[in-house]
Amino acid sequence: MNTTRRNDIQGLRAIAVLLVVFYHSNLIFDGGFIGVDVFFVISGYVIMKSLLAEYNSTSTISVRNFMTRRVRRLLPASSAVVVFTLIASLFIFSPFFEHRQIGLSSLSSTFFSANLYFILQNSYSALINNPFRHMWSLGVEEQFYIYLICSIAFLLRCKSNRGSFQKKMLVFLIATSIASFVFNLIFSSGIQLLPLPTRIAFFSPLTRIWELQLGVLFAFIPIHSIRFRSLKYSGDLMAGLGLVLIFWSGFTFNSFMQFPGVIALIPTTGALLLILASPNSRVIGNLLSIKPLRIIGDLSYSWYLWHWPLIVFSEALFPGSRVAVLTAGFGSVIPAYVSYHFVENRFRSSDSNSSFGPLKIASISLSIQFLCAVALIIGATSTYGLKQPVAEGANGSWAFAAGCQMTELPFPADKCSHSVEQPQGTVLLIGDSQAGSISDGVFSATELLNLNFVVWYNDGCPIFPRPTVERSDCPDFQKSIPELISSINPDLIVVANKASLYGMGGVQHGGLSIKNADGSTPDTYSETIQMWTDGIQEIFSSASLVNSKILYVQQVPTSKPTSPTLIRKTSSNSTFDLSFSSNRNEIVQAEKQALSGFNDVTLFNPADYLCPNNRCSASKDENSVYSDENHLSPYGAQMLAPSIGQVIKQLLNI
Numbered sequence: 001m002n003t004t005r006r007n008d009i010q011g012l013r014a015i016a017v018l019l020v021v022f023y024h025s026n027l028i029f030d031g032g033f034i035g036v037d038v039f040f041v042i043s044g045y046v047i048m049k050s051l052l053a054e055y056n057s058t059s060t061i062s063v064r065n066f067m068t069r070r071v072r073r074l075l076p077a078s079s080a081v082v083v084f085t086l087i088a089s090l091f092i093f094s095p096f097f098e099h100r101q102i103g104l105s106s107l108s109s110t111f112f113s114a115n116l117y118f119i120l121q122n123s124y125s126a127l128i129n130n131p132f133r134h135m136w137s138l139g140v141e142e143q144f145y146i147y148l149i150c151s152i153a154f155l156l157r158c159k160s161n162r163g164s165f166q167k168k169m170l171v172f173l174i175a176t177s178i179a180s181f182v183f184n185l186i187f188s189s190g191i192q193l194l195p196l197p198t199r200i201a202f203f204s205p206l207t208r209i210w211e212l213q214l215g216v217l218f219a220f221i222p223i224h225s226i227r228f229r230s231l232k233y234s235g236d237l238m239a240g241l242g243l244v245l246i247f248w249s250g251f252t253f254n255s256f257m258q259f260p261g262v263i264a265l266i267p268t269t270g271a272l273l274l275i276l277a278s279p280n281s282r283v284i285g286n287l288l289s290i291k292p293l294r295i296i297g298d299l300s301y302s303w304y305l306w307h308w309p310l311i312v313f314s315e316a317l318f319p320g321s322r323v324a325v326l327t328a329g330f331g332s333v334i335p336a337y338v339s340y341h342f343v344e345n346r347f348r349s350s351d352s353n354s355s356f357g358p359l360k361i362a363s364i365s366l367s368i369q370f371l372c373a374v375a376l377i378i379g380a381t382s383t384y385g386l387k388q389p390v391a392e393g394a395n396g397s398w399a400f401a402a403g404c405q406m407t408e409l410p411f412p413a414d415k416c417s418h419s420v421e422q423p424q425g426t427v428l429l430i431g432d433s434q435a436g437s438i439s440d441g442v443f444s445a446t447e448l449l450n451l452n453f454v455v456w457y458n459d460g461c462p463i464f465p466r467p468t469v470e471r472s473d474c475p476d477f478q479k480s481i482p483e484l485i486s487s488i489n490p491d492l493i494v495v496a497n498k499a500s501l502y503g504m505g506g507v508q509h510g511g512l513s514i515k516n517a518d519g520s521t522p523d524t525y526s527e528t529i530q531m532w533t534d535g536i537q538e539i540f541s542s543a544s545l546v547n548s549k550i551l552y553v554q555q556v557p558t559s560k561p562t563s564p565t566l567i568r569k570t571s572s573n574s575t576f577d578l579s580f581s582s583n584r585n586e587i588v589q590a591e592k593q594a595l596s597g598f599n600d601v602t603l604f605n606p607a608d609y610l611c612p613n614n615r616c617s618a619s620k621d622e623n624s625v626y627s628d629e630n631h632l633s634p635y636g637a638q639m640l641a642p643s644i645g646q647v648i649k650q651l652l653n654i
Contacts, residue, residue: 006278006279007288007289007294008274008278008279008284008285008288008289009042009045009046009275009278009288009297010288010289010293010294010297010298011287011288011289011290011293011294011297012038012042012271012274012275012278012288012297013039013042013296013297013300014292014293014294014295014296014297014300015035015038015246015288015293016035016036016038016039016042016300017035017039017296017297017299017300017303017304018035018296019032019033019034019035019038019246019250020032020033020035020036020134020304020307021303021307021329021330021332022250022329023035023250024134024307024308024311024329025311025325025326025328025329025330026322026325027326027329028251029250029251030250030251030252030253030254030255031249031250031251031252031253031254032250033253033255033259034246034249034250034253034264034267035250036137037211037260037264037267037268037271038246038267038268038270038271039137039300039304040137040140040141040208040211040212040215040268041211041212041214041215041268041271041272041275042215042271042275043141043144043212043215044144044211044212044213044214044215044216044219045215045216045218045219045275046215046219047145047148047215047216047219048148048215048216048219048220049219051066051149051152052219052220055165060156061149061152061153061156063149063150063153066145066149067149067358068357068358070142070145071358071361071362072347072348072358072361073344073348074112074138074142074301075361075362075365075366076343076344076346076347076361076365077301077302077305077339077340077343077344078109078135078138078305079110079365079366079368079369080339080343081305081306081309081339082106082109082110082132082369082372082373083368083369083372084309085102085106085131085132085309086102086103086106086369086372086373086376087372088309088313089102089131089376090376092313092316092317093316099376099377100377101130102130102131102132102376103373103374103376103377104117104373104377105117105130105131105132105133105135106132106369106372106373106376107369107370107373107374108132108135108139109132109135109138109139109369110366110369110370110373111366112135112138112139112142112143113139113143114132114133114135114136114138114139115136115137115139115140115143115203115204115205116139116203116204118133118136118199118203119199119200119203119204121199129312129315129316129629130312131308131309131312131313132309133308134304134305134307134308136203139203139205140203140204140205140208140212141212143205144205144208144209144212147205147209148216151172152169155168155169155172166220169220170217170220173213173216173217174217176209176210176213177209177210177213177214177217178210180206180207180208180209180210180213181210183204183206183207184201184207184208184210184260184261184264185261185262187200187201187204187207188201188207188258188259188260188261188262189258189261201258201259201260201261202259202260207260208260211260211264211268214268214272215271215272215275218272218275218276221276234277234280235277235278235279235280235281235282235285236277236281236282236283236284237277238273238276238277238280238281239273239274239277239278239280239281239283239284239285240281240283240284241270241273242269242270242271242272242273242274242277242284243270243274243284244270245266245267245269245270245273246267246270246271246274248266249263249266249267249270250267254523254524256521256522256523256524256525256527256528257523258521274288296333298340299333299336299337299340301340301344302335302336302337302339302340302343302344303332303333303336305336305339306332306335306336306339307328307329307332307336310328310329310331310332310335311325311328311329311332313328314327314328319576319580320577320579320580347361397436397437397438397439397440397634397637398439398440398443398455398634399416399429399435399436399439399455399457400436400439402415402416402455403415403416404416404436404439404455404456404457405433405436405457405458405459406456406457406458406461406473406476406477406480409476409480410480411456411480411484413454416454416455416456417452417453417454418443418446418447418452418453418454419452420447420450420451420452422450423450423451423452424449424450424451424652424654425451425452425490425491425492425652425654426451426452426453426454426488426489426490426491426492427442427446427451427452427453427454427490427491427492427493427494427648428454428455428456428484428485428488428490428492428493428494429442429453429454429455429456429457429494429495429496430455430456430457430463430481430484430493430494430495430496431457431463431495431496431497431553432457432458432459432460432461432462432463432496432497432498432501433457433459433460433498433631434496434497434498434553434555434556434630434631435455435457435494435495435496435497435553436455436457436459437556437627437631437632437633437637438496438553438556438606438632438637438640439455439457439637440634440637440638440641441632441637441638441639441640441641441644442455442494442637442641442644443455444638444641444645445641445642445644445645445648446645446648448641448645449645449648449649449652449654451491451648451652454484454488454490456480456481456484458473458474458477460474460501461473461474461477461478462474462478462497462502462532462535463478463481463495463497463536463539464478464535464536464538464539465478465479465539466515466516466535481544482542482543482544485544485545485548486544490548491549491652492549492550492551492648492651492652493545493548493549493550493551494550494551494552494553495550495551495552495553496552496553497555498555498630499532499554499555499584499587499588499591500555500558500583500584500586500587502528502531502532515531516531516534525583525586528587529586529587529590530590532587532590532591533590533591533593533594534594536552536591536594536595537594537595537598540595540598540600540601546600547600548600549600549602549651549652550598550600550601550602551602551604551644551647551648551651552591552595552601552602552603552604553604553606553644554588554591554603554604554605554606554607555584555587555588555606555630556606556607556610556630556631556632556636557578557580557581557584557585557606557607557610557611557616558580558581558583558584558629558630559576559580559581559616559618559626559629559630574617574618574619575615575616575617575618576615576616576618577614577615577616578607578611578614578615578616579614581607585607588605588607591603602647602651604643604644604647606632606640608643609639609640609643610625610636610639610640617636617639620635620639623635624636625639
């Protein structure tokens with residue numbers, strides 16, 4: 001049911017989508033992701049206003065009509081973007097690893113459950129440069145709509161008179177909002193509740209309901225009847241404060257923060273103040289109602305859908321190009337305009353396209369999306385001329401094949417140890433997935449030197465014993481390392497970790513942050529670097545490793561885009577510039593300085609051997625050097641074997 005259009009709310013939508021686009025374009029607003037939170041408040045308010053208008057005119061609320069409006073409003077536009085993204089991904093990305101992740105993500109997006117899919121991912125790679133990552137918010141909203149309309153239907157059945165429904169509804173909304181906010185605080189703080197991941201804080205409807213319901217609660221207030229008479233400019237002051245809170249959040253927040261948490265109250269309160277006060281604000285209300293902002297507000301849904309896939313594609317096609325990213329981010333308003341006028345508006349009206357009812361729209365849209373996604377997943381079999389098929393992550397490595405990734409304790413010595421006759425010593429390889437991915441190279445080196453070889457790793461787990469925000473199994477892995485060292489008594493310990501991973505983006509980007517010694521999480525990348533170097537100094541000074549000979553293999557260069565994609569669009573002898581790994585390069589230099597005083601620790605920088613003249617090989621001699629953007633393939637690991645073997649030989653004097 002249509003309600004009176006508020007131009008100021010369209011202007012607020014425009015601000016929200018601009019914040020998100022600026023953020024994803026890496027421009028100005030480090031906290032631009034709060035635009036989604038503003039959207040949540042707006043959505044809750046507008047939806048409830050519409051439902052209350054229907055109730056006041058008919059004394060009931062039709063679940064069928066509500067869901068029909070939602071299907072017409074959301075599904076056609078999202079389907080167009082999903083299908084386009086899947087087709088484009090077929091030609092832009094590689095079939096080795098990316099097609100599967102993109103296909104699975106699209107399936108969850110098809111059924112408005114991308115947020116749940118991302119919660120369930122154990123691999124951070126599912127969230128990095130994924131063209132469907134932004135669809136999580138649509139999942140939250142759609143799940144909220146179903147929950148809201150079902151709650152309303154239940155309360156309507158329980159009502160005894162017209163007035164009691166609204167009273168019961170308000171009590172219900174307040175109680176569930178408080179519960180949701182408490183869940184949000186628990187998960188955002190990094191507290192492990194049961195075996196659940198802290199990604200729930202960012203992606204779960206349970207921790208986001210309160211944001212949408214803030215708007216729902218305010219919908220019960222007859223805003224147009226409110227007059228601020230106590231102070232002449234009180235409406236402008238409240239609206240101005242709301243605008244300040246939103247933009248202050250956009251400027252000062254960053255992705256390192258454990259969000260939403262309590263700080264999400266700042267932008268959501270700002271949105272509420274604007275919704276409440278704008279009708280009584282001569283300055284802010286008129287500002288939000290200007291035509292350019294209204295137009296952007298009208299396009300906000302389609303623009304949100306289109307901007308992120310195009311940004312991801314631009315980064316893959318034009319790696320390192322700021323111009324390409326900005327062009328994609330802001331140029332995506334063009335397909336958004338087309339989508340709004342020829343898709344959204346075409347299907348939104350219940351009076352037009354009568355032959356396309358909501359059930360037919362849903363059936364056709366979902367079927368097309370599903371078939372395209374399945375085709376992308378199962379049809380990606382080409383090796384693009386590469387002799388060696390590319391494995392997913394470290395899953396083609398010697399260590400993975402032997403079953404040496406930690407799934408449970410105790411350590412599987414029978415699988416993860418390779419013994420030789422009359423060994424000249426024993427080498428132990430430990431770390432996260434980086435250790436697993438280089439295991440082929442280390443194994444080959446030890447075999448040539450007649451050394452026993454043992455490997456033990458766990459994806460996404462740093463070796464030093466500080467609690468991670470995300471991984472509850474890391475402490476078990478970390479605690480097992482001293483016992484493993486004691487039982488094996490290795491002559492050399494090889495350590496490998498993806499240092500730049502930890503702390504890079506908080507829960508919204510994978511949640512693989514680790515805490516400082518005092519329990520705090522880093523707020524900037526500089527703090528992340530300091531946290532990491534403090535951690536490796538701590539572990540290399542610990543009783544289990546002190547006086548041990550250690551070969552510390554630093555993080556491999558990170559290709560951008562993912563090297564299989566690079567291979568696909570160039571040749572089987574492709575390269576990329578080392579400067580693409582800026583975060584990695586920065587932390588590698590910090591490690592070098594931090595460990596300079598450790599006489600028993602030898603640094604091994606893979607870039608010295610993989611990147612001559614600062615050009616890194618993505619493929620060589622028709623073999624892929626990488627399996628994804630940050631893991632070496634077995635072939636790539638073998639490229640390191642001669643140099644690693646030489647270092648091991650010198651360290652063990654053999």
